[in-house]
Amino acid sequence: MRNSLLFGLVLIVLAVGCKENVLPKPKAMLRLEYPEGTYLQTNLDCPYTFDQNNLSQIKENNDCSLVLDYPQMKGSIFLTYKKVEGNLRELMIDAEKLTYEHVVKADQILPKEYSHPEAGVYGMFYEVSGNAASQSQFYVTDSINHFVTGSLYFYAKPNYDSILPAAKYLENDIRRIMESLRWNN
Secondary structure (H helix, E strand, O other): OHHHHHHHHHHHHHHHHOOOOOOOOOOOOOOOOOOOOOEEEOOOOOOEEOEEEOOOEEEEOOOOOEEEEEOOOOEEEEEEEEEOOOOHHHHHHHHHHHHHHHHHOEEEEEEEEEEEOOOOEEEEEEEEEEOOOEEEEEEEEOOOOEEEEEEEEEOOOOOHHHHHHHHHHHHHHHHHHHHHOEEOO
């Protein structure tokens, strides 16, 4: 009897112990890849031109302020044009103030100077990390006549981890805008 009890116990342990453990799937990040953009110079009736990504659609206002809409990424780059009329310092302070309003939600704001003396384009690029409303801000000017500010916004509540691939893609587009911007005289 003792042997049959021991044999039964061994069978139960083997039957229960040989089951495959069911584990939940580990959390994974979505792999978002966007096609390589092709760039064409804008042909607008404005005092400036720049290279536009073919994935974006321009919505133009009367005062040469633009919205570059990226429907695939659910984001937009807002460009605002101002004429410099002895108020360059105020325009620069306003642009910086707009950027640093995001400091409440941002983990970090990294300013980077931009200068292209041959084209007469000078400015600042701000990379904003964290759950801020805008992930990138910038301004460019010729210091005499023209001033353009830009900011990146998404159509959704900011969640830095989720929007990071799109934010990095559009950050590269912003850099391309800054590098290709030329003033029309």
